[in-house]
Amino acid sequence: MMDMVKSLLEENGYPTEGLTEETNFESLGVDSLGLVDLTLSLEQKGYTIPEEKLSEIKTVGDLLRVLGGNA
Amino acid sequence: MNWQLCEKTFAIVGSGDIGKATARALEQEGAKAILLSRKSEHCLDVTDEESFKQYGSWSKILDGLVYTAGITVDKPVGLLTLADWQRVIETNLTGAFLTAKHFYMALKPNSSVVFLSSIVAQWGNIGQAAYSSSKAGLEALMKTLAKEWARKGIRVNAIAPGLVNTKMTTELPQMVVDGFTQHTLLKRLAEPEEVANVICFLLSPLSSFMTGQVIYVDGGFFTA
Ligand SMILES: NC(=O)c1ccc[n+]([C@@H]2O[C@H](COP(=O)([O-])OP(=O)(O)OC[C@H]3O[C@@H](n4cnc5c(N)ncnc54)[C@H](OP(=O)(O)O)[C@@H]3O)[C@@H](O)[C@H]2O)c1
Numbered sequence: 166m167m168d169m170v171k172s173l174l175e176e177n178g179y180p181t182e183g184l185t186e187e188t189n190f191e192s193l194g195v196d197s198l199g200l201v202d203l204t205l206s207l208e209q210k211g212y213t214i215p216e217e218k219l220s221e222i223k224t225v226g227d228l229l230r231v232l233g234g235n236a
Numbered sequence: 237m238n239w240q241l242c243e244k245t246f247a248i249v250g251s252g253d254i255g256k257a258t259a260r261a262l263e264q265e266g267a268k269a270i271l272l273s274r275k276s277e278h279c280l281d282v283t284d285e286e287s288f289k290q291y292g293s294w295s296k297i298l299d300g301l302v303y304t305a306g307i308t309v310d311k312p313v314g315l316l317t318l319a320d321w322q323r324v325i326e327t328n329l330t331g332a333f334l335t336a337k338h339f340y341m342a343l344k345p346n347s348s349v350v351f352l353s354s355i356v357a358q359w360g361n362i363g364q365a366a367y368s369s370s371k372a373g374l375e376a377l378m379k380t381l382a383k384e385w386a387r388k389g390i391r392v393n394a395i396a397p398g399l400v401n402t403k404m405t406t407e408l409p410q411m412v413v414d415g416f417t418q419h420t421l422l423k424r425l426a427e428p429e430e431v432a433n434v435i436c437f438l439l440s441p442l443s444s445f446m447t448g449q450v451i452y453v454d455g456g457f458f459t460a
Binding site for chain 2: 202
């Protein structure tokens with residue numbers, strides 16, 4: 166799952182060097198509109214992120230948890 | 237002039253006279269044009285969100301998108317029914333929103349989106365409350381998308397033609413057409429190709445620093 170998030174970030178033009186579960190999306194330059202773009206990319210890959218969960222996602226680990234990954 | 241459209245792919249929603257003229261112009265430049273509408277090979281009913289799902293897997297394949305789908309129900313407000321109003325808003329405005337929402341992921345970074353508005357968005361027009369309101373809403377949608385999508389280099393603009401020599405205008409009473417022509421500096425209607433040329437310019441990298449704009453293709457209507 167971590168690999169998938171990494172390639173998702175790369176596809177959307179964000180840096181991924183040294184990415185960990187603690188990495189904050191803001192530190193990668195992902196703002197609220199950027200996060201929406203990431204969730205749309207995820208939707209195309211078959212994952213759904215409920216809108217109400219969006220505001221809870223601050224770090225890579227948060228995203229993995231929402232995706233049901235083993236963070 | 238090299239329009240830099242060769243081998244690029246564009247989706248055109250609405251396959252009426254202006255949509256077809258745009259497709260022809262793009263193909264002449266060596267681009268691929270995909271026409272989408274209820275009666276097109278690529279079927280799409282912009283009033284039915286389900287209809288967009290079949291294109292949900294399109295990912296970063298489009299260099300541009302043109303929204304030309306549009307209808308009008310011309311009646312004075314006193315005679316316009318809620319159903320008339322809703323039908324026009326659903327196709328011209330809600331359909332444009334759904335198109336933007338569902339084709340966003342299909343757009344490449346630095347692509348270009350063009351919406352077909354009309355001079356009546358700013359001018360208003362007797363008998364066109366629904367149509368002119370839908371186009372004014374469309375211009376606000378265009379400006380919002382220009383702001384939201386600039387981060388990806390996606391440019392979003394609108395074209396506001398005056399009357400164009402199309403099926404839509406042959407259905408108008410001659411008196412209305414004459415009134416418009418009289419008020420137009422060039423004293424004639426536009427041909428669909430004249431609108432298509434400006435659409436191609438906005439789709440082309442030649443307009444690379446233009447976004448959030450409404451371009452009038454009106455023969456000088458607003459100047460008259
Ligand atoms: N003609 C003018 O004088 C003029 C002036 C100013 C602005 N405009 C604007 O320019 C645009 C194009 O005009 P035009 O003259 O080319 O119009 P047109 O010949 O009447 O074509 C309109 C197109 O919209 C499509 N459409 C209608 N409802 C649809 C739906 N529910 N889903 C998908 N497609 C739908 C129709 O295709 P299907 O029937 O196959 O679905 C048709 O091909 C319109 O937005 C119009 O408001 C036109």
